[in-house]
Amino acid sequence: MITTRSVTLLIFSLALASCSAEDKKKPVMETRTEIPAEPTGKVVKTDAEWKKQLTPEQYAILRESDTEAAHGKVYEEFKHQGKGSYHCAGCNALLFTSEQKFDSGCGWPSFYDPAKAENVILKKDVTLGMTRIEVTCAKCGGHLGHVFEGEGFKTPTDKRFCINGGGLIFVPAKEEPAKK
Numbered sequence: 001m002i003t004t005r006s007v008t009l010l011i012f013s014l015a016l017a018s019c020s021a022e023d024k025k026k027p028v029m030e031t032r033t034e035i036p037a038e039p040t041g042k043v044v045k046t047d048a049e050w051k052k053q054l055t056p057e058q059y060a061i062l063r064e065s066d067t068e069a070a071h072g073k074v075y076e077e078f079k080h081q082g083k084g085s086y087h088c089a090g091c092n093a094l095l096f097t098s099e100q101k102f103d104s105g106c107g108w109p110s111f112y113d114p115a116k117a118e119n120v121i122l123k124k125d126v127t128l129g130m131t132r133i134e135v136t137c138a139k140c141g142g143h144l145g146h147v148f149e150g151e152g153f154k155t156p157t158d159k160r161f162c163i164n165g166g167g168l169i170f171v172p173a174k175e176e177p178a179k180k
Contacts, residue, residue: 028057028073028074028077028166029074029077029078029109029165029166029168029169029170030058030089030168030169030170031169031170031171031172032169032170032171033171033172034171035085035087035171036087036092036169036171037092038087038091038092038093038094038139039091039092039093039139039140041139042139042140043090043091043139043140044140045140047063050062050063050090053090054089054090057166058089058090058166058167061142061143061164061166061167062088062089062090062137062140062142062143062144062167063090063142063143064143065127065134065143066143066164067145067164068108068164068165068166069107070106070107070108071107072107074108074109074164074165074166075107075108075109075165077165077170078101078109078165078170079103081098081170081172082098082172082173083097083098083172083173084097084098084170084171084172084173085097085098085115085170085171085173086101086109086111086115086163086168086169086170086171087168087169087171088119088137088139088140088142088144088167088168088169089142089166089167089168089169090137090140090142090167091137091139091140091142092169093116093119093137093138093139093140094115094116094119095114095115095116095119095120095137095144095163095168096111096114096115096161096163096168097115098173099115100112100113100114100115100161102153102155104151104153104160104162106160106162108145108162108163108164108165109162109163109164109165109168110160110161110162110163111160111161111163112153112155112156112157112158112159112160112161113156113157113159113161114161118138119137119138119139120135120136120137120138120144121135121136121137121138122134122135122147123136125146132146132148133146133147133148134146135147135161135163142167143164143167144161144163144164144167144168145161145162145163145164145167146161146162147159147160147161147162148160148162
């Protein structure tokens with residue numbers, strides 16, 4: 001016999017399982033200890049190859065132009081990362097370094113300029129009823145985020161490259177040996 005109590009317990013159990021499944025689906029920024037080899041030319045893969053290589057979150061961001069949630073786990077990781085470089089999770093192209101990083105408070109990783117301008121493409125984006133400038137990887141075409149200008153940030157360019165951290169790989173800088 002099904003009681004109100006058993007139905008309540010079932011609903012509560014499903015809610016807990018749903019929460020833990022959602023936590024597992026939240027994007028994280030991949031970290032590697034070695035600088036990955038950059039592509040020398042364009043990276044072209046089939047949809048099946050991208051799905052095999054990327055996590056579901058990376059695929060959603062890079063191949064489907066998805067946006068991770070603001071102020072999430074990736075943003076918290078980003079705020080605490082030290083010196084290092086940020087590469088495309090799709091093809092390893094160098095995109096940004098900690099030298100261009102700043103905390104804009106927007107909830108996503110922010111940079112004021114790319115580390116290698118030739119590795120990013122800026123293009124007009126008129127989706128969602130607004131006009132913005134989309135940032136994509138020049139090597140694999142992966143969606144990275146958007147760039148905004150003239151917001152008054154005290155940076156050398158007054159630009160904010162608002163980037164999905166789930167589409168990046170962070171490589172911490174190597175410690176320099178102490179000079180004797």
